[in-house]
Amino acid sequence: MDSVHNVGSLSYVSQPVSIREFLESWQSALADEPIVLKRLPKTNVKQIAGIMNVSRSTVQELDTVCGIDTLKCPGQVKVRDDATSTIPDDTELVTLRLRKSELEKRANSKTYTHRLYATFRNHRSVMRTRVPGDKLIPMTVRDVVISVQIYRPFVGEQSCKYKPLVLDQELRVLGQQKLTDLRDAITCVADIALPVEMSVNPDMPVNTRCKDIYPSGFFYINGTFFNDLRHPEAKDLSSVIRTWGATRPNQIGEMREAAMEDTQFLDLSLRVGLPYLYVHQGDCEHLIVFTDIRMMNIEDSSDVSKYPIVSSNVSKKRTVCIVCLLYNARWVTYDDCLCSQSPAFFCDACFRELHYDSSGTKLGPFTAYRFYDKNAVLP
Numbered sequence: 469m470d471s472v473h474n475v476g477s478l479s480y481v482s483q484p485v486s487i488r489e490f491l492e493s494w495q496s497a498l499a500d501e502p503i504v505l506k507r508l509p510k511t512n513v514k515q516i517a518g519i520m521n522v523s524r525s526t527v528q529e530l531d532t533v534c535g536i537d538t539l540k541c542p543g544q545v546k547v548r549d550d551a552t553s554t555i556p557d558d559t560e561l562v563t564l565r566l567r568k569s570e571l572e573k574r575a576n577s578k579t580y581t582h583r584l585y586a587t588f589r590n591h592r593s594v595m596r597t598r599v600p601g602d603k604l605i606p607m608t609v610r611d612v613v614i615s616v617q618i619y620r621p622f623v624g625e626q627s628c629k630y631k632p633l634v635l636d637q638e639l640r641v642l643g644q645q646k647l648t649d650l651r652d653a654i655t656c657v658a659d660i661a662l663p664v665e666m667s668v669n670p671d672m673p674v675n676t677r678c679k680d681i682y683p684s685g686f687f688y689i690n691g692t693f694f695n696d697l698r699h700p701e702a703k704d705l706s707s708v709i710r711t712w713g714a715t716r717p718n719q720i721g722e723m724r725e726a727a728m729e730d731t732q733f734l735d736l737s738l739r740v741g742l743p744y745l746y747v748h749q750g751d752c753e754h755l756i757v758f759t760d761i762r763m764m765n766i767e768d769s770s771d772v773s774k775y776p777i778v779s780s781n782v783s784k785k786r787t788v789c790i791v792c793l794l795y796n797a798r799w800v801t802y803d804d805c806l807c808s809q810s811p812a813f814f815c816d817a818c819f820r821e822l823h824y825d826s827s828g829t830k831l832g833p834f835t836a837y838r839f840y841d842k843n844a845v846l847p
Contacts, residue, residue, distance in 0.1 A: 612643035685748035
C-alpha cells in the first residue's frame, strides 16, 4: 500500500521505526543510568564551579552578567496588560497594528467576539499525564511512550468532495501494551448507541448497545489487518477486503492478518505522521496517526495501569434541539413529516410534545432513534 500512496514522497511521514529496536538501542545507551526516574536537584554555585573548574566568584559574575535582568534596557517601563489597549495610529510596529485591529473588531462586532470565543473553545485541551501527588511507582523495566491521535469518523458525501478531518482524542500508550488496550481506550458514540427504532414506543427499555451486538473491529497498519477476536461472536471484518485485494496483487500488494489481542506495540514498525485505519461497527472508520515515539521520562506517570492515558481531548460544539435551541439533543428523526429536514435533532421534551398526542400515540410517519452527543455523554 505504500507504493499506492507514494508514502516516500510525503515530507511529513517518517521512515519506518521498529519499536522494539528503538527500545533496545536506548536500553543499551542508558545501561548505566538508573531505571527509576528522579528529578535532578538544582545545581548550586559550588557544583557549577567544580564542573567548570573555575572559582565561585567567576560563576557568580557569569550569573550577574548573563542573567535575565541584563535583557532590560535602562529606564525601561514595565508593560501592563492594559497598557496596550490604547495604541497610537502612527505606530510602526506590526504587532501593535495587528493588536489594534483585533481590539477594534472585538469592540465593534459581537458576532466576531462570539466566533472568536468558539474558535478558542474548540481547541484541544492538553491534559497532564502525571499530576502532583501521584505516587511514584518504581519501574522495573524501561519502556517506550507512543503518542497516537484518533480522528472522528469520516462520513463520505457525494455533494462534498473535501471534508476536513476533526481530531477527537490523543492518547499515550506503552510499547509493552497490546493493540487491544488502545482499542478499549478509544471512545466513539457508535459503540454506545441503541440499535432500535423507537418511534412507536420511546420509553421502550433497551439494555443492549451496538458494541454488544457488533464487537468486531480491526486496525490496518502497514499492510496487516489486526482483528479483535476476543468476543465469541466477533467476526473477521477484513476478510472481504483481503479477498478483494488478492485479485489485485500487483496494484496493492500482500495483505496479512494478525490477532489484535496477541500483538504488542513492540512488535510493530510505525511511520510517524502516516495515517493508519481503525474500523469498528462494520463501517465506522477512524484515521489514527502516530505522532511521537520516545522513551518514558519524569513527566510521564510510572503507573503502568493508567495507560493508555488520554493526553488531550478536543471540545466541539454540542448538538442542540432544533426547536428550543437550548437543550442537548436526545433524539434524532429521519423522514419526519413534521420537520423540513432529515435528520432532525430534538431534546426529550420537544420531541415528545411535537410527535405524540396526550395519550402517547405517534403522530404521522417518521423514524426515531436515541441520539448520543459525544460532547455530552462521553469524556
